[in-house]
Structures are given as structure tokens and as C-alpha cells.
Amino acid sequence: GPKVLQIPSHQIIDMGQMVTLNCDPVSNHLYFYWYKQILGQQMEFLVNFYNGKVMEKSKLFKDQFSVERPDGSYFTLKIQPTALEDSAVYFCASSPVRQNTLYFGAGTRLSVL
Amino acid sequence: AQSVTQPDARVTVSEGASLQLRCKYSYSATPYLFWYVQYPRQGLQLLLKYYSGDPVVQGVNGFEAEFSKSNSSFHLRKASVHWSDSAVYFCAVSMNTGANTGKLTFGHGTILRVHP
Numbered sequence: 001g002p003k004v005l006q007i008p009s010h011q012i013i014d015m016g017q018m019v020t021l022n023c024d025p026v027s028n029h030l031y032f033y034w035y036k037q038i039l040g041q042q043m044e045f046l047v048n049f050y051n052g053k054v055m056e057k058s059k060l061f062k063d064q065f066s067v068e069r070p071d072g073s074y075f076t077l078k079i080q081p082t083a084l085e086d087s088a089v090y091f092c093a094s095s096p097v098r099q100n101t102l103y104f105g106a107g108t109r110l111s112v113l
Numbered sequence: 114a115q116s117v118t119q120p121d122a123r124v125t126v127s128e129g130a131s132l133q134l135r136c137k138y139s140y141s142a143t144p145y146l147f148w149y150v151q152y153p154r155q156g157l158q159l160l161l162k163y164y165s166g167d168p169v170v171q172g173v174n175g176f177e178a179e180f181s182k183s184n185s186s187f188h189l190r191k192a193s194v195h196w197s198d199s200a201v202y203f204c205a206v207s208m209n210t211g212a213n214t215g216k217l218t219f220g221h222g223t224i225l226r227v228h229p
Contacts, residue, residue, distance in 0.1 A: 004156060031215055042117075043203070043219040056216060091156070095215055102217060104149070104157035 002026040006092050006105035007074075014113055018080035021108045023092030025075055032075045033093040033102060034067065036060060043091060049075065079110075087112045115140040117204050119220035127228045128196050134189040134223050136204030144206040146187040147217065148178055151201045160202075163187065174198070196229040 005024040013019045025032055034046040047057040049067050064083070069075040075094070079086055089109050093102040116139045126132055138144060145164055149157040161172025168180040178189045187204060201224050205217040 001158075006156075009154075033215065035217075035219075042221040045216045045218070048215060093157075101147075101159050101162065102215065103159075106154060106156045 002103050004103050004105035006108050010109045012111045016081045021077040021090050023075040025094035026103055029094035029096050031095045034077050035091040036088045038088045082112045084112050115218050117220035119204055119223050121223050123224045125226045129193050132191045132194045134202050136187045138185055138206050147205040148189050149203045194227050196227045199227045
């Protein structure tokens, strides 16, 4: 079936540095999402993105977070600067239309030291 | 605010046994309901979804789920499990309105282990 690819699978970074998580969504999909899962906790919605704009974001989507998809390439989540509490697995998802099935990537484990 | 509860953090069954994974939701109206499965080192994959109509929905690999409005539940079932069903199972809901942006609210997940 359709696949969402996330690169890298694991990233280790020092607190205060910038990190960019990359997501290659399904090619004809229009809606893009990031979710965050802290170890042992449930997956939580961060943000969704359509037509070059953020549609909705949660309180977890701090000012240090930003998303973009320049020229139909990777859908990225940038954190600048990182904090210890940003350590988590970040899942990217995409869907073809608004109220349709979300397709998820395998996640990027971010470790902030 | 909507919420999803999966009361069983871990379930262990023997191969060939029947299975039920429980899911209860809290929402002011009937939401869209989903079950996803996550195998090791893979992304979440959709097993089945309920939008409306017949409360029993069929999914992939012999899974089915039953929506109960009176119980606010959407339990997942399988008549006979296989060792390859070992994975983490997530129940999720989204708003059933025109304002839906596709955002899903997830339960904590249930780790299923099937003894061969």
C-alpha cells in the first residue's frame, strides 16, 4: 500500500541545537500531519498542514516548532532551539482528502541530550 | 474534549484463540472511529474504520470491530489469532463534523502478544 517515509529513523542532538525531521508523504496526498509520542504515553496531535498553511495546531506545537513543504518536496518539522522535553518519537502522516484515512510513517526517534 | 481509553495495556493470548481488544471513547456526538496496528519498526497501518451504518465493520486480516453508541465503545475482535498478529493496536477517533481537519485522538495502545 501507500507508504510514508521518515528520515532519519533516529536522531540524537544536543539541547539548544536545531533539528529538522523529514517526511516523504504519499505522492498524491494533500493533507499532512505531525504527531508526537513520548515513551509510554499516547500519540498526540501536533499540527496539520494543507495548501502551504497550518490548518490546526495543538498546545504541544510550541513557538519553537515550524512546518513547511517547499515545492512539494519533503514535509518537514523543524525545532529551533530544541529542549529536553522534545525527546520523543515523531510520526508523520498524510491523507488524500480531509476526512480520509491517514497513512503514517514509521516515526523518527528524537533524543535531545 | 474528546478522549479515547484502551483499558488493557497488554494482552497475551495463545495462537488460535479468540481476541477482543477494548476501546471506549468520550465525545459529545458519534465520531469517526478507527483501529490502527503498528508492527515493530513500521508505521501505523489502518485495520478498519467506522463512519456510519452497520455497527459491525470488517477489516483486514480477519479483524472486525463493533460500534456501540449506548456503551460509547468500539471493540476490536478476531476469531482466531495468529502469532504474526503480535503488535501494538491503537484505537482512534476524529470529529464527525464539517469542521474536521482530519486530526485523530489516540488511545494509549494495547500491546498484543500471541504465543505460538
